[in-house]
Amino acid sequence: MADVLLIEDDATIRTALTRGLRERGHAVTSSPNALDGLRLAVQDRPDLIVLDLGLPDLDGTEMLRMLRAVSRIPVIVATARDGDAEMVPVLDAGADDYVVKPFTSAQLDARIRAVLRRTGESRPDETVAVGGLRIDPRGRTATLDDAVIELTPREFDLLHYLATRPGEVVTKRELLTEVWQVPYGGADKTVDVHLSWLRRKLGETADRPRYLHTVRGVGVKLVEPS
């Protein structure tokens, strides 16, 4: 059903959940620590991550912040404590849901399906419309006010990625990971250059933006022009 990455240091829990989720049709990979988990998340792009908060190398909340800087993969946090003091920072850091230990594979499976239903609302192959922009990922065509925009494949992917997240600031790091598929390294300059080409094709400039707004020091967002 889904590619799940399980990040859990307790070998007994890890084995039991891996088996339980596989029995329910999921493909499961796992990591016993945060840093390998982060690497797997970026390399393998699972559909969803189950993240234990108490890990040996990094605090789970810290790892979640690092992940959120580069990826929107849905995350369900597994925690032993569910008080506000524990959970508010985790949800603020970008967790999509949480389960409280001890929990069964059946409960986790139900949460996974619920989160994927919720986060999967915008199907990746659906035409995206923002203002006068229409982007059809199946036909790989983009139009602005009904006129076709001629885009290179990379420009198309970049525009499509930004348009699926209207109004949201996307970091250059995330763009390098998700659009260029460069999990580490890569140059911000590459993103800047493609953004400037894209701007020109949209008939706008960085100084007088309509759709593409640079957020200095953070990234870029695509908005519906007012």
Ligand code: CA
């Ligand atoms: Ca643990």
